[in-house]
Amino acid sequence: MPEKYPLIKVTPPGPKAEAILEKDSKYISPSSARAYPLVVKRAKGVMVEDVDGNRYLDFTSGVAVCNTGHCHPAVVKAIAQQAKELLHMSGADFFNPLQIELAQKLDEACPGPSPKRVFFSNSGAESVETALKLVRYHTKRPLVIAFANAFHGRTMGALSLTGSKPVQRKGFSPLVPGVIHVPYAYCYRCPYGVTHPREELACIRWIEEELFKTYVPPEEVAAVFVEPIQGEGGYIVPPKAFIKDLSTLCKKYGILLVADEVQSGMGRTGKMLAIEHFDAVPDVICLAKGIASGLPLGATVAREEIMDWPPGAHASTFGGNPLSSRAALVTLELLKRGLVENAAKIGSYLLEELNKLLPRHPLIGEVRGKGLMIGIELVKDKETKERAGEERETVVKRAFQKGLLLLGCGKNTIRFAPPLTITKKDADTALSIFDEALRAVGKGK
Numbered sequence: 001m002p003e004k005y006p007l008i009k010v011t012p013p014g015p016k017a018e019a020i021l022e023k024d025s026k027y028i029s030p031s032s033a034r035a036y037p038l039v040v041k042r043a044k045g046v047m048v049e050d051v052d053g054n055r056y057l058d059f060t061s062g063v064a065v066c067n068t069g070h071c072h073p074a075v076v077k078a079i080a081q082q083a084k085e086l087l088h089m090s091g092a093d094f095f096n097p098l099q100i101e102l103a104q105k106l107d108e109a110c111p112g113p114s115p116k117r118v119f120f121s122n123s124g125a126e127s128v129e130t131a132l133k134l135v136r137y138h139t140k141r142p143l144v145i146a147f148a149n150a151f152h153g154r155t156m157g158a159l160s161l162t163g164s165k166p167v168q169r170k171g172f173s174p175l176v177p178g179v180i181h182v183p184y185a186y187c188y189r190c191p192y193g194v195t196h197p198r199e200e201l202a203c204i205r206w207i208e209e210e211l212f213k214t215y216v217p218p219e220e221v222a223a224v225f226v227e228p229i230q231g232e233g234g235y236i237v238p239p240k241a242f243i244k245d246l247s248t249l250c251k252k253y254g255i256l257l258v259a260d261e262v263q264s265g266m267g268r269t270g271k272m273l274a275i276e277h278f279d280a281v282p283d284v285i286c287l288a289k290g291i292a293s294g295l296p297l298g299a300t301v302a303r304e305e306i307m308d309w310p311p312g313a314h315a316s317t318f319g320g321n322p323l324s325s326r327a328a329l330v331t332l333e334l335l336k337r338g339l340v341e342n343a344a345k346i347g348s349y350l351l352e353e354l355n356k357l358l359p360r361h362p363l364i365g366e367v368r369g370k371g372l373m374i375g376i377e378l379v380k381d382k383e384t385k386e387r388a389g390e391e392r393e394t395v396v397k398r399a400f401q402k403g404l405l406l407l408g409c410g411k412n413t414i415r416f417a418p419p420l421t422i423t424k425k426d427a428d429t430a431l432s433i434f435d436e437a438l439r440a441v442g443k444g445k
């Protein structure tokens with residue numbers, strides 16, 4: 001089992017990793033963009049061990065999935081027990097008691113009036129696809145609004161909502177028609193060049209005063225899809241008024257508010273769902289990633305009256321399979337029994353400490369986040385805010401070589417998304433490696 005501190009025995013990639021990378025380049029689709037050559041053998045808690053015996057502190061959680069830590073013993077035990085009893089029978093054609101129990105727990109865990117209904121799938125993209133079909137079906141309206149920098153997945157419907165990197169869309173058009181992208185409240189780089197706080201947010205006013213009064217009739221808009229905190233687009237935290245005013249605007253025009261909580265949900269931000277930070281209640285919620293501690297599961301949660309489609313309208317063979325549902329039930333319990341709280345506590349500590357690094361490092365432009373969803377935006381110059389994209393790549397690689405797993409997001413941001421189980425000591429270890437990596441690249445103090 002990996003021990004509780006990073007240890008680099010051979011500079012990665014070591015010989016065993018090299019052999020696997022060569023095979024990967026022969027047999028695996030080249031469409032995934034890997035930041036560094038990590039070949040994982042096993043993992044436990046916050047530690048990951050590679051095939052050459054190097055140990056890393058994982059501040060990615062396998063991309064915001066292992067919120068309960070890698071291979072949490074309670075999750076592993078529950079999966080093992082379930083595997084002996086039932087692996088599959090398909091909720092699409094038969095009844096699955098575990099799915100029903102999980103749906104009830106999600107109804108209780110998600111904001112908004114009960115009862116809600118849940119559709120289970122296998123991934124984030126599928127949970128978004130489900131929401132897209134549902135809002136069109138329910139409202140009979142053809143258009144949807146999404147945001148610049150948004151990431152909602154890569155299947156055709158989800159990709160049509162995604163607006164974070166050209167490479168994700170290039171070559172795949174025509175996409176699903178009827179999606180209108182508008183600027184997000186990225187206040188560090190305000191698309192309208194104004195400074196918050198103001199009485200009214202320019203990005204909300206623009207939707208109502210320009211979009212709705214020029215080329216998008218609001219009565220044809222089925223829904224607004226929003227990440228309460230943008231993930232892949234750069235861990236961007238909007239002001240509280242943004243989500244709240246968006247919700248008010250949606251209500252005014254009978255538009256549904258869909259919160260994509262695939263990355264920000266399941267306790268990551270120090271609340272069960274990120275939208276709870278913003279005093280708004282969405283009509284539909286998309287969940288995946290952290291919901292089942294590493295097993296594939298997507299869930300689309302909607303108010304009862306919205307999920308009004310008939311039998312046959314939508315289904316999934318594997319969605320909510322017994323193993324994933326069982327893992328999700330245990331995950332929810334673990335989150336409720338302390339992990340969400342820990343994310344809030346250690347997250348505040350990390351934010352505070354990262355903000356202390358800010359004046360010492362010319363590379364750090366902004367530190368932002370909630371709980372353990374923290375973004376550090378790197379710039380070449382604090383005044384001009386010129387993006388330090390290459391430097392970001394180098395810092396992430398340096399941290400990897402020193403035993404800290406990080407990932408980028410957006411064009412020039414580094415994300416901290418560790419398991420919600422981390423201790424203050426884990427946070428201090430990560431901070432010291434990060435500080436060292438920044439100093440090596442950016443000549444900070």
Ligand SMILES: Cc1ncc(COP(=O)(O)O)c(C=O)c1O
Nearest residue numbers: 123124125151152153231262263
């Ligand atoms: C907010 C958000 N929505 C949807 C997705 C797509 O999830 P998946 O990769 O499981 O399809 C992601 C993945 O990063 C995401 O961050």
